[in-house]
Every structure is written in C-alpha cells, then in structure tokens.
Amino acid sequence: MRVAHMSAVSTASTALSTLDLLEAEAIHIIREVVAEFERPVLLFSGGKDSVVVLHLATKAFAPGRVPFPVLHVDTGHNFPEVLRFRDETVARLGLRLEVARVQDYIDDGRLQERADGTRNPLQTLPLLDAIAAGRHDAVFGGARRDEDKARAKERIISLRDEFGQWDPRNQRPELWSLYNGRHTPGQHVRAFPISNWTELDIWRYIEREDIALPPLYFAHEREVYRRGDMWHPVGPFSPPREGEQVEVRTVRYRTVGDMSCTGAVESDAADLASIVAEVARTTITERGATRADDRLSEAAMEDRKKDGYF
Template sequence: METVEARRYGLTHLDYLEAEAIFIIREIVAENEAPGMLFSGGKDSAVMLHLAAKAFAPASVPFPVVHIDTGHNFDEVLDFRDRRVEQLGVRLIVGSVPDAIEKGLVREEPNGSRNRIQTPVLLRTAEEHGLSALMGGARRDEEKARAKERVFSFRDEFGQWDPKNQRPELWSLYNGRIHPGESIRCFPISNWTELDIWHYIAREGIELPSIYYAHERDVFERNSMYFAVNQHCQPKEGEEVFRETVRYRTVGDATLTAAVVSRAATPEDVIEEVAATRITERGATRGDDRVSEAAMEDRKKEGYF
C-alpha cells in the first residue's frame, strides 16, 4: 500500500519498496560487525544483490555472499551465481552439503532430499566465517511461517527461531543487539510480493537464470506437479516422460522443485501470468512444503532461513 510519505515525495510503489529495502540493508551493516547475504542465484536473491549494489554504490558490496550448496542445483542457476558474483567482485562463501555428508556431519533423508540438512550446514558455515548476521530474500507472501517473521529475526545461540519471542519493530526501528553466540537473520524484502519482484526485475533490467522463462523440457507428473528430468530427479515406474514448454517460478533443490506450464518468455509476460494466479510459487511448485501445514515453520525453528 502506498503511504502518505510516498505520495508526498512522488514515489511509486516500487520506489518505496526499494528505498525501504536499501535502508534495511544499510541498517544491518551499520549495526553488525560481520554481516553476510545469502545468494543462491534465484530471483529473490538476485534482486537482493542488486539492491545491495545500489545501497553502497559507487563502493563495492561490503560483505560476502553465502550459498548453501545442496549438490542438487540446476546447472543454469549455478552458472548465473558464479557469473553475477564475478561481475560485482563480491566474495562468495559456499557451504557444501555433499562435503558435510561425506564427513558424516549430516545424513541424507531416505527420499534423497537435502533440504532439511541444509540447516546444520548453514549454521556451521556462518560459525566458521564468523557471520553474526545473515540477510535473506524471504518474503511474507511466500508461506504462512514466513508471514510471522519480523524484518530483523533474532536467533539464539543454537541458531533457532522462536515465533513467540520476537522484537517489536514500531516505526521501522530495528533492534540488532545480540549477545555472544546469538545471531540475526534479516529480510529486507519481507514486504514485497512475487508480483513486486517481477515488476522490479522488469524496471531494473535484472538478469536471471534462463529457467525462469519459458523453455522446452522433458518432464513427468508427480503429485499434480511437473518435474524436469535431470541427473537429480528421475521418473519412477509408471510416470510418463513427455515434452512440455515450462518455466520455474522458484528454484531450489532440483529433486523437489517443479515447473509450471508457461509461454512467458519476458519479465512482462511473467507479470501477466503471476497477476492471474492465486497460488503462491512455493505452494504451486515446492514439494518440500507439502509435507505438512507446519513444514516450513518446523524447519525455521531448527535454524532454516
């Protein structure tokens, strides 16, 4: 919703969201000695890194970006991640889930999913690099548990989140005070929607991995969702493979992230498509969020982003 202040200064809705996000990013850097930003190569993290570059221009981004690599990534996303980091000259920290599995630090689930075991790898990576504040691209419109979270989300010494113990954020005043061992998760684009993200991508000309736009792919249907055939995700007996033009609304673990049938080849096409849908991108395409109504909240309490 456009505020009185936004109208007074001639700001558009996107101008207001951009200004708010940049203010939050600067605030977390000002209040914290060792911040970092999660950057997976997805659309939300691409927007976040673009905002960070704007926030500190003409200087470089003054913190590292962090990717928790499950080993189940889409190739197009990893290629984009590396290219974008090189363009901006940002330091990339990679926490490897496959390495943690090999060392016996975590154990893969029977179904092959590595989403849940990202959490201990994230916490270990943050500890190893001394990162006491991490920024992420989570938005409140994505999922019920994320709608509960504050912009500055306090985590205890175990990296855990208590939804009943959160700090007030009246008048956009953020309390970043932490004790040794504790940390802060920060969400500068909490108030954005999927549609806002795409309008901003179109306005700013932000580059994204090609799989966010319509392309032909071999897919199969599972749980009423279309999964791409790749090295990480193979059809089971009785699941027929066919060719379809699809795109991804969100990218994550390739074993659990589905595509949607689409002909949207540009940001403007995607905007038209998203404006007509009534299902969030996670609800429509993420198999890991269909485990239970409280799937995301359970993982966040354990330390998930």
C-alpha cells in the same frame, strides 16, 4: 488558488510509486544492518529473490562495492543453470563467495541422505556451521511474508539464539521502522529487506530494473514428468519412478531450489512483461505451486525455520 494548484502539481510529480517505496525501505534496512553489525553476509543462491536483494545492496553502496560476502548453501542437487549464473554474478560484481556444501557433510557422515531424496532440509547444519565459521552476526535473506505462513510471522530483523534456532513466540516489536539488532555473543540475526514485497512486486521490480536472471525462470522446452500436481524435471537427482511418463513441455520455474523437490509450471511467458502478467493472474504462491518439501506437513516450513533454516 494559483499557489494551491502549483502545490498539488508538485506533490503529484514527486509522488513515489509502490516500487520506489519498497526499494527505499529495503535499502534503508541493508544500510542499517551494515552500520550496526560487524560481519554481515548475504545468502545468495542465484534465485530471483536473492538476486533482487543483491541488486538492492549494489544500489545501497554505489559507486562502491558491496561491503560483505555472499554465502551459498549448495545442496549438490542445484540446477546447473543457476550455479553458472551465481558464479558469473559474483565475478561480475567482484564479490567474495562462501560455499557450504551438503555433499561434504554426507561424505563424512555428519548428515545422511533422506529416503525421499530431497536435500533441502539438509541445508540447516551446513548453514549454521558456515555462519559460525565466518563469525557472521547478521545474515541477509530473500524471504518474503507472502511466501508462507511461517515466513509471515518473521520480523524484518529476526533474532537467532546460540544454536541458530528461531522462536516464533519470542518476536521483537518493530515500530516506525525501528529495528532491534541487539544480541549476545553466539547469537545472530537474520535480516529480510524484501519481507514486505510480494512475488508480483519482485517481478515488476526485475522488469523495471532490467535485472538478469537464470534462464530457467523463462519459458523453455524441458523434459518433465508429472508427480501429483507438479511437473518435475528429468535429471540425475530427480529420476521418474515406474509409471511416470516423461514428456517435453514448455515450462518455466517460479522458484529454484533443490532439483529433487522443485517443480515447474506450464507457461509460455518467455519475457519479463509476460511473466508479470502471468503472476498477476495467479492465485497460489510460488512455493505452494512448485515446492514439494513445503508439502511434507502443514507446518513444514515453520519446523525447519525453528531449527535454523532460511
């Protein structure tokens, strides 16, 4: 009986938490991709999910440096706070930053501004060109299955064809943590280490690891206006229309992207513990609550992903 009791105590003391298991899985995926592919790259916008993936990569290869560059597709409509954070993080970790700029494509006529003003859907061509220019055969992303129905269909290691396109009907099985990275010249894969995480997992992990984030994730006073059921920021790329009244509200952002299509939520959560509690109570995903581009159609995200979007 004494032996059995000691065994139970030992098992309880060494049990891994949910966050421990998610972290171990993500680090395993990152190491597998780096071992199998020649020129991986990490999509890094300065948003919370890409920040977590980068943090996991630093843990995966500590005490050495992260052995691949980071890539940002800059819409030209990004929040200044996020761009500053991006550059500070890259400098602190000694990483190489590759930037593909949507504005360059508009300036030379390869892309045209949309009537609705949002540039998020315009990121696909610069992204695919940057992948080709860097000869990247694996691209790490911070997508999670709980964000959107289209992302729920995605495999952890997801094949893209010679045109960078994704076929949701041609998915590879992933059994027992075995990932198939086989591809032919011109193809590449997207790798999603935090695919199985939820938004709440992300925030609990950020709190546990004390990970720095751009300040707009925390409650702050900001000039905003109401459009539909979203609070939009006042700025050069998202001006209010006639009849839309500008107000100063205490808000925060659950996700960050193009200023023209990313809304804020009213919140007084000014620290990590408060954000964790707030997210635990919510019943709508962050993209559903704050991303106008995902509301263009029922299949807006899936259509963009088929074309090569994140």
